[in-house]
Amino acid sequence: MTYDDFLHTVGSFGKYQKVKYFVICLSYTLPPIMVYTWSFAAASPEFRCKIPDSNVEDIFTNDQYKNFYQPNVDYCKVNKTAISVKECQRCYIKTPPSLRDNNNAEVQSCQNYVFDRKYYKNTLVEEWTMVCDRVFYRSLVQNIFFVGYMVGSIVFGILADNFILMTFSGFLCAFFPQKRLGFWPSYIGYTIGRFLLACATRGISVSGFVLGSELVGPDKKLFTGIVIEYFFAFGQFILVFFAYFIRTWRTLSWSLSIFTIPFLFFYFFLPESPRWMVSKGKFVEAEKLLRRIAVINKRNFDRDAFEQLKIEQEKSMKNTAEQVGVLSLFRSKIMCIISINLFFQWLVQNLVFYGVSQNTGSWPFDPYLNFAASAFVELLSYIVVHLILNRVGRKIPYCGSVVLFGIVALTAIPVNLLMLKDSASQKTMIFIINVVLKFLASFSYAIIYIYANELFPTRVRNTGMGICSMVARIGAIIGTTCNDLLARIWTEFPIVLYGIVSLIAAILALMFPETLNKPLPQSIEDVERMGLACIRIRGVRQAQTGNTTVRIEGENEDSLLREQLKSNIDDNEL
Incomplete structure (x- = not known):
């Protein structure tokens, strides 16, 4: 008898599982808050050079600056070809000997900046002047955050401990920077805080997802795997609510850190995993918990069935003849091709998902509206995945969404080249393109996790998924860097790059076999029998x-x- 067979005797998704699963889902609202706080705390408002030696307050909308100090388009196209015209005009300033002799003006990089206060009162970008040649400092903090995400994927520990670490690191980030400490101590302190926050955030995500899936039987795996993602989207709505009413980065950080404190009490409500206890041979503890589950679910505890489960598990634990590791993913030709292909798919999906999700501040219109629209379409994509995945399959929806993403992303080229610059119609088209891209990126991102889980055989599934998760963080780092650095060359450069790599990923994904209504592969030989759709080996x-x-x-x-x-x-x- 397997654990899943026994679970049905005490209720595979009864009252106990529903209550505990809801608690896990609530905890899943925290990771998106901590990931995307950066989008508001370190938002990049519009800026320009500050007029030197100005006797009056230099506000952002200053006609004098545009008329006498802003470099013209022709100069930027000829002399600053490595960056866009927009970047040139806001990072360099003309210094005329006199306002009348503007033709002989020299152009030099800005020393100080003026920021637009329309949407943000104060951000970390302004605090540390992370613009123009210093934009690298902004990318570095978020890249280190995703390194912490990678560490959290490997060493995620106990769920309750991650809540404590999240609250502590949140307050640490809110404390830094301090002007009296200087730039480097403040920057290093804040970056360490973000790293620890990422470790805790990923730990909550991994632990929560694992606990949620271990609570139920196989018939509810898709349900629990998708519904928990709904709460990931709900967390984004909570964040945008806080950010809309709190426009100063430090106050926002303090507020969100305080918001995490009630989650510390989840320790008393979080479930234990009887499945894990059985797998580790802790049968006494497992029996106590399973009896409790049976009582709450109003089922009878079958003692004989549990004894049979113990016997089967003890046999399984003694059978250690076949040990498999990382190299098993590459010894077979088909398994090797599938493994490498899945690693690439995860890299691309994280590159695309986080690249689009963290870039809502550059969309046209109000950044708070942009972020809310992004969260809404992400939630909508999860609902659609939930409705069609067990009807249509994995391969067609995944490949179709990735291809569509690539096509829609490439439409940014004619929209920018053929439509009137900064016109209402162009801004509307760019907004629509970005919203559609976020839907498609979220759609394929949700599917690839399920698809990979069904393609790796049981004996190396944890190993394969672990490598996928590590490679995925590299994709997120590349996406963050592209948004900050490539956008200086051309605003739509990152989107076009995402489109190109998505089309490549879609072509490679065509070789995957369909896994709908097929048993999970238990061994590499099972994967061999599944084969590849386009290649006979x-x-x-x-x-x-x-x-x-x-x-x-x-x-x-x-x-x-x-x-x-x-x-x-x-x-x-x-």
């Missing part, structure tokens, strides 16, 4: 005929197997 198979093991090679192994089985039947009849 010569291989070796073994067939047991009576007391004889037949080794079959080459292209015609199926026909040879049929002949051998036929021959065996004839021999038995004789």
Whole structure:
């Protein structure tokens, strides 16, 4: 008897599981808040050079600056070809000897800046002047955050401990920077705080997802895996609510850190995993918990069935003859191709998802509206995935969404080149493109996790998914860097890059087999039998005929197997 079989006897999704799963889902609202706080705390408002030696207050909308100090378009196109015209005009300033002699003006990089106060009162970008040649400092903090995400994926620890670490690191980020400490101590302190925050955030995500999936039977796996993502979107709505009413980065950080304190009490409500207890041979503790689950779900506890489960698990624990590791993912040709392809798919999906999600501040219109629209379409994408995935399958929705993403992303080129610059129609089109891209990115991002889980065999599933998660963080780092650095060259450069790599990923994903309504592969041999959709690879198979093991090679192994089985039947009849 398997654990899933026994779970049905005490209720695979009864009252106990529903209450505990809801608590886990509530905790899942925290990770998006901590990931995307950066979008508001370190938002990049519009800026320009500050007029030197100005006797009056230099506000952002200053006609004198535009008329006498802003470099003209022709100068930027000729002399500053490495950056866009917009970046040139806001990072460099003309210094005329006199306002009348503007033609002989020299151009130099800005020393001080003026920021637009329309949407933000104060951000970290202004605090540390992370613009123009210093934009690298902004990217570095978020890149280190995703390194912490990677560490949290590997060493995520106990869920309750992650809540404590999250609250502590949140207050640490709110404390820094301090002007009296200087730039480097403040910057290093804040970056360490973001790193620890990422470790805790990812720990909550991983622990919560694992606990949620371990509570239920296989028939509810898709339900629990998708619904928990709904709460990831809900967390983004909570964040934009805070950010809309709190426009100063430090106050926002303090407020969100205080918001996490009630979650510390989740320790008393978080579930334990009887599945994990059984897998580790802790049968006494598992029996107590399973009896409690049976009582809450109003089911009878079957003692004989539990004893049978213990016997089966003890046999499984003693059978350690076959040990598999990372190299098992690459020893077979088909398994190697699938593994490398999945690693690439995860890298691309994280590059695209976080690249689009963290870039809402550069969309046209109000950044708070942009972020809310982004969260809404992400929630909508999860609902659509939930509705169609068990009807249509994995491969067609995944490949279709990735192809569409690539096509829509590339439409940014004609929109920027052919439509009137900064016109209302162009801004509307860019907004629509970004919203559609966020929907498609969220859609494919949700599917690839489920798809990969069904393509890796059981014996190396945790290993394969762990490597995918590590590679995914590299994609997120690349996406963050692209948004900050490539956008200086051309605003739509990152989107076009995401579109190109998505089309490549879609082509490579065509070789994956469909996994809908198919049993999960238990071994690498099962994956071999699933095969690749577009490639036929010569291989070796073994067939047991009576007391004889037949080794079959080459292209015609199926026909040879049929002949051998036929021959065996004839021999038995004789």
